[in-house]
Amino acid sequence: MHRSLWPADSRSVATAVGVDLVVLTLIEARLHVLLTSRESELFAGLPALPGGWVHPDENLDEAATRELSEETGLARLRTHQEQLRSYGEVGRDSRGRVFSVAYLVLAPGAPDPAPDSAAGRGWTPVDEALGLRLARDHNRILTDGLDRARAKLEYTSLATAFCPAEFTVAELRGVYEAVWGRSLDPRNFHRKMTGTPGLLVECGRLRQEGPGRPAALYRAGRTRVLNPPFVREP
Known part of the structure; x- marks a missing residue:
């Protein structure tokens, strides 16, 4: 105290x-x-x-x-x-x-x-x-x-600070949805996150998250700025 x-x-x-x-x-x-x-x-x-x-x-x-x-x-x-x-x-x-x-x-x-x-x-x-x-x-x-x-969250990699050292894209999407208070399209989100050079680095391992296929694990890369930004829809 x-x-x-x-x-x-x-x-x-x-x-x-x-x-x-x-x-x-x-x-x-x-x-x-x-x-x-x-x-x-x-x-x-x-x-x-x-x-x-x-x-x-x-x-x-x-x-x-x-x-x-x-x-x-x-x-x-x-x-x-x-x-x-x-x-x-x-x-x-x-x-x-x-x-x-x-x-x-x-x-x-x-x-x-x-x-x-x-x-x-x-x-x-x-x-x-x-x-x-x-x-x-x-x-x-x-x-x-x-x-x-x-x-x-729109223009930086800050969302990865909510994640553990290794995480899936679905977990990262969950951060955006919780902070923004809205649902996001899984495919568009996956495309944006994995398509930004240096944002995410594959760990070479998979995690089973449900009845579907195992999901790839990532860690935060060196990229800190999203360009173009991932802008919230009105």
Whole structure:
């Protein structure tokens, strides 16, 4: 649990900087976000995104990684972590000027958070989380994180960050369908993914996924940009 960086008289603090984490994973083909319960009396009882203060001896990325470990216990997983944006509207915290730098974290096959992580935590379906009242401006941060993930699936290889080290094209399609919230044509999707040079690399092995023929296993290649992009239909 993070220690407070606020003095007894927090009104004397000009500014404070924290990090908030939008941690997404797929559970049973459904997109989930990790929510915690903040101990602060300002938001007691409200679900929140994991996060905490940036310590004086660390940079932003280090703070995000530490909070991911302390509040979720998921830092040892193979995750994708990128800075989302910063939030600093006047009045977002009654204790003073609080700036937060949000991070988007994608965790493939993430287990339940560690027992010693933040109290009241748990994976929550994104469509349900969007209907909850979250602490501070976390509803906006969650929406921004979801929009970033959905958009980047169109023109980057970000979807592979939701997958295990080896995966089938059907599993990759499941990522797109869960994040975008729509079904995709299997043949067109297979053609697009396998036809993009360097996006997927065949592992030379097969996996039986059902009554049909075994499916080829792939791993993520070096290509990071889809050209042309795989654009969502309106």
